[in-house]
Amino acid sequence: xxxxxxxxxxxxxxxxxxxxxxxxxxxxxxxxxxxxxxxxxxxxxxxxxxxxxxxxxxxxxxxxxxxxxxxxxxxxxxxxxxxxxxxxxxxxxxxxxxxxxxxxxxxxxxxxxxxxxxxxxxxxxxxxxxxxxxxxxxxxxxxxxxxxxxxxxxxxxxxxxxxxxxxxxxxxxxxxxxxxxxxxxxxxxxxxxxxxxxxxxxxxxxxxxxxxxxxxxxxxxxxxxxxxxxxxxxxxxxxxxxxxxxxxxxxxxxxxxxxxxxxxxxxxxxxxxxxxxxxxxxxxxxxxxxxxxxxxxxxxxxxxxxxxxxxxxxxxxxxxxxxxxxxxxxxxxxxxx
Amino acid sequence: xxxxxxxxxxxxxxxxxxxxxxxxxxxxxxxxxxxxxxxxxxxxxxxxxxxxxxxxxxxxxxxxxxxxxxxxxxxxxxxxxxxxxxxxxxxxxxxxxxxxxxxxxxxxxxxxxxxxxxxxxxxxxxxxxxxxxxxxxxxxxxxxxxxxxxxxxxxxxxxxxxxxxxxxxxxxxxxxxxxxxxxxxxxxxxxxxxxxxxxxxxxxxxxxxxxxxxxxxxxxxxxxxxxxxxxxxxxxxxxxxxxxxxxxxxxxxxxxxxxxxxxxxxxxxxxxxxxxxxxxxxxxxxxxxxxxxxxxxxxxxxxxxxxxxxxxxxxxxxxxxxxxxxxxxxxxxxxxxxxxxxxxxxxxxxxxxxxxxxxxxxxxxxxxxxxxxxxxxxxxxxx
Numbered sequence: 231x232x233x234x235x236x237x238x239x240x241x242x243x244x245x246x247x248x249x250x251x252x253x254x255x256x257x258x259x260x261x262x263x264x265x266x267x268x269x270x271x272x273x274x275x276x277x278x279x280x281x282x283x284x285x286x287x288x289x290x291x292x293x294x295x296x297x298x299x300x301x302x303x304x305x306x307x308x309x310x311x312x313x314x315x316x317x318x319x320x321x322x323x324x325x326x327x328x329x330x331x332x333x334x335x336x337x338x339x340x341x342x343x344x345x346x347x348x349x350x351x352x353x354x355x356x357x358x359x360x361x362x363x364x365x366x367x368x369x370x371x372x373x374x375x376x377x378x379x380x381x382x383x384x385x386x387x388x389x390x391x392x393x394x395x396x397x398x399x400x401x402x403x404x405x406x407x408x409x410x411x412x413x414x415x416x417x418x419x420x421x422x423x424x425x426x427x428x429x430x431x432x433x434x435x436x437x438x439x440x441x442x443x444x445x446x447x448x449x450x451x452x453x454x455x456x457x458x459x460x461x462x463x464x465x466x467x468x469x470x471x472x473x474x475x476x477x478x479x480x481x482x483x484x485x486x487x488x489x490x491x492x493x494x495x496x497x498x499x500x501x502x503x504x505x506x507x508x509x510x511x512x513x514x515x516x517x518x519x520x521x522x523x524x525x526x527x528x529x530x531x532x533x534x535x536x537x538x539x540x541x542x543x544x545x546x547x548x549x550x551x552x553x554x555x556x557x558x559x560x561x562x563x564x565x566x567x
Numbered sequence: 568x569x570x571x572x573x574x575x576x577x578x579x580x581x582x583x584x585x586x587x588x589x590x591x592x593x594x595x596x597x598x599x600x601x602x603x604x605x606x607x608x609x610x611x612x613x614x615x616x617x618x619x620x621x622x623x624x625x626x627x628x629x630x631x632x633x634x635x636x637x638x639x640x641x642x643x644x645x646x647x648x649x650x651x652x653x654x655x656x657x658x659x660x661x662x663x664x665x666x667x668x669x670x671x672x673x674x675x676x677x678x679x680x681x682x683x684x685x686x687x688x689x690x691x692x693x694x695x696x697x698x699x700x701x702x703x704x705x706x707x708x709x710x711x712x713x714x715x716x717x718x719x720x721x722x723x724x725x726x727x728x729x730x731x732x733x734x735x736x737x738x739x740x741x742x743x744x745x746x747x748x749x750x751x752x753x754x755x756x757x758x759x760x761x762x763x764x765x766x767x768x769x770x771x772x773x774x775x776x777x778x779x780x781x782x783x784x785x786x787x788x789x790x791x792x793x794x795x796x797x798x799x800x801x802x803x804x805x806x807x808x809x810x811x812x813x814x815x816x817x818x819x820x821x822x823x824x825x826x827x828x829x830x831x832x833x834x835x836x837x838x839x840x841x842x843x844x845x846x847x848x849x850x851x852x853x854x855x856x857x858x859x860x861x862x863x864x865x866x867x868x869x870x871x872x873x874x875x876x877x878x879x880x881x882x883x884x885x886x887x888x889x890x891x892x893x894x895x896x897x898x899x900x901x902x903x904x905x906x907x908x909x910x911x912x913x914x915x916x917x918x919x920x921x922x923x924x925x926x927x928x929x930x931x932x933x934x935x936x937x938x939x940x941x942x943x944x945x946x947x948x949x950x
Contacts, residue, residue: 469869
């Protein structure tokens, strides 16, 4: 595991250093992607014999270096979904998944996919109707050119395809797809928050005002501690989600519970951590020359994907309200009734 | 060593043996409450002193869990104790009488006590019949504990203690107080040197214990004045001059335990149980509250597992206490807001009131959060 973490850290660091100054809007990092494919990390869980624990290391490790590659989208989402429905995919190259609400009428599936991450490679459409999930390769769609706050490509397109051209599966697959996405974002956000914290610790140790480094001021120390607290709590909740996925897979009530709790915890950490990071950096941290935004804006963008914090909080609240004893839901996942 | 079947269950402190233990303490608590009628309470580990309960709990095998069997304990691991502790708190059980002895004095005796002290005291602790207080803070020494001035001077076969302690919880009903006192004068260059710990009987001549009453009239704290109190050599705890190290070495356990998260659990769960059909907004508020509890508990258990493996986790332990006690404090007002949606809120008002009176204590006791944040920042390389 340590070797894997070191490899990922090394790849991420080199990729970051190679792109300094060329980051907004961001573009796909082909050199890094080649390295990830050469080392087998690009499709770790879908093609290699690796599990969620390894995937978590790759996700958080690359996020720490603001890697510009659709690693979660390729491996955990698109390759998994295509495998699930028997849809053939290219053996290499980046993949992504477009999750959208879809309508079915006159034998056609239609809708609009929005905010599709990294839409320039092969796109697997996951169109969700009331009672089914329709999966198909997207071919020839006019995908809009856009990006999120962090400059990562995000695109939208309309789709209209014959039902017969898609593979239809149970709508539960859509739930697992979203859960996988939320799980991946939790790991990535923890990586981005770690980066923001590292930068803040370094900055407050170097920047001198009133004749001393900022970190000699008690008010600054307390903010640093508050930041560390939120991150460690997010990490602990995410660790439970990693353990759940490792032990039971993504299609299990334990994983549903742990991912829901983690998405809320991580989601609530993003505000305070990024706010403190910017506050302690002073105005330099909001400029494009400084690398802080690569961490903070990623965290702030990712937090809304695959279900907002409030949506997950509502789900967790309903679990606690339905339980015989809410304490059971604090201890572990609620036993099936 | 046997590997846990499920890492997930292990992280939830709910794998095979722990899950069994959890079931048995829950069964004990339900039956005991049904028979003896105690009411779940907020901050029960400070406020609810019930020697009969402590005795019954010990009879059932739930006190002295980590004390070796040769001293009358159960020889179980720290995580076993963790599970029992959190179930007691989540159920608001009246644990105050034996709490400090079981939680702090027993581990200190096992680390620093003499064989004679262990044989004399540990069996009574494991029987839930020894009640202890801890004498640390003084009028001029709160957060700055090294400013403590109580002093013990050498006498024939022992020491003579003079000075005072404040905020000494339960001293008026305890058998003994473990006192931190200076045994050498203050050296400004080495402020933490020259402290020692003593086990002082509350019945010893020269001790005056006076109440310090909480703002709602409750009496838990005391001022304890020692004038020429003789302490035999057999009641020195650990090494003379090593007191500071002894009281800080075990802080990781104390700072990261369930009592830093669950002091208001009874109030929180009572209100959630009382909520009927609620709208999405209220459900999200409940979810946010529960997510904070889950994540804090996960962090706390992760620290417990690290400490149980004999590794250092001082920083994260300080984080648990800072985050956990602030959560306890916040939870009171979050729950007060939820009461609006409870049809018959009246029975819950007393718990809420107790929460409001006790909540300022959560972020003070055992080291203020301001001090803890300094500890954390230092660990991050600041200072």
